[in-house]
Amino acid sequence: MRLKNKVALITGGSSGIGRGICHAFAREGASIVFVGKSPDKGRRTEEELLALGADAVFLQANLADRSVLPGIVEEVIKKFGKLDILVNNAQTSKNVIFEETTEEVMNLAFNTGFWPTFILMRTALPYLKVTKGKVINFVSAAGMIGLSKQSSYAAAKEAIRGISRVAATEWGRYGITVNLLSPIANSPGVDRLQEEHPNAYNKMVSLIPLGRIGDCEEDIGRAAVFLASSDADYITGQTIMVDGGTVMVR
Numbered sequence: 001m002r003l004k005n006k007v008a009l010i011t012g013g014s015s016g017i018g019r020g021i022c023h024a025f026a027r028e029g030a031s032i033v034f035v036g037k038s039p040d041k042g043r044r045t046e047e048e049l050l051a052l053g054a055d056a057v058f059l060q061a062n063l064a065d066r067s068v069l070p071g072i073v074e075e076v077i078k079k080f081g082k083l084d085i086l087v088n089n090a091q092t093s094k095n096v097i098f099e100e101t102t103e104e105v106m107n108l109a110f111n112t113g114f115w116p117t118f119i120l121m122r123t124a125l126p127y128l129k130v131t132k133g134k135v136i137n138f139v140s141a142a143g144m145i146g147l148s149k150q151s152s153y154a155a156a157k158e159a160i161r162g163i164s165r166v167a168a169t170e171w172g173r174y175g176i177t178v179n180l181l182s183p184i185a186n187s188p189g190v191d192r193l194q195e196e197h198p199n200a201y202n203k204m205v206s207l208i209p210l211g212r213i214g215d216c217e218e219d220i221g222r223a224a225v226f227l228a229s230s231d232a233d234y235i236t237g238q239t240i241m242v243d244g245g246t247v248m249v250r
């Protein structure tokens with residue numbers, strides 16, 4: 001129960017890694033508000049979390065609509081009275097080569113990833129100051145090593161990394177930590193890759209030193225629990241690679 005009495009807001013929590021984090025947080029006693037686009041998937045995950053005994057609320061919203069973002073933080077405060085942990089996990093993007101990356105493609109990655117992360121962090125700050133809160137944002141090897149066909153995704157993720165480091169610097173004085181997770185895990189996004197581009201999927205797995213794709217809850221969710229817990233009080237501004245060694249060991 002390392003997150004007992006903690007209140008967490010998790011974006012993209014209905015499926016994939018976000019759902020894994022919701023489950024891992026629920027098992028550690030956190031109260032959870034999670035945001036997702038699909039009402040069906042959201043309600044299903046909410047039921048799973050309630051069955052685990054967690055106080056969990058699903059909020060249906062399209063994070064690309066910037067006008068709804070401040071209201072999401074206010075909903076958390078209305079329901080639980082405080083915010084301890086903000087996890088910016090949601091992201092959408094389209095894979096195309098650089099010269100076919102239109103402004104529309106670039107905007108999709110920024111509108112679903114960068115802007116929600118930035119605006120939710122800014123809106124949450126007054127509440128995180130009170131709790132000496134933790135922010136966990138998501139990045140990707142795509143930006144760090146420059147994966148082909150991912151310019152918009154890489155750009156949005158590295159923009160998230162940039163503002164996270166600045167926030168870590170500025171918010172340290174409030175006892176707020178801001179860290180990044182760079183995962184590899186068997187989310188529906190990766191399942192789609194396996195179905196649609198088996199060669200690319202097999203190549204990705206072959207480059208993982210630990211020889212397997214991570215699990216959304218057991219691998220990524222547990223790492224998020226660590227960063228959200230008091231065990232990580234003295235860690236900030238870091239990018240934690242939860243990718244079986246893929247980027248750092250080759």
Ligand SMILES: NC(=O)c1ccc[n+]([C@@H]2O[C@H](COP(=O)([O-])OP(=O)(O)OC[C@H]3O[C@@H](n4cnc5c(N)ncnc54)[C@H](O)[C@@H]3O)[C@@H](O)[C@H]2O)c1
Nearest residue numbers: 012015016017062063064089090091138140184185187189
């Ligand atoms: N799975 C991996 O191996 C991997 C690798 C590197 C980085 N990441 C990052 O980890 C995070 C989670 O990845 P995933 O694989 O679980 O992704 P996913 O595509 O399987 O799930 C993303 C979640 O975000 C939600 N979402 C996306 N756009 C939204 C919007 N506009 N409004 C509301 N919700 C929205 C989706 O509904 C979904 O629940 C992402 O930030 C991703 O970029 C994942």
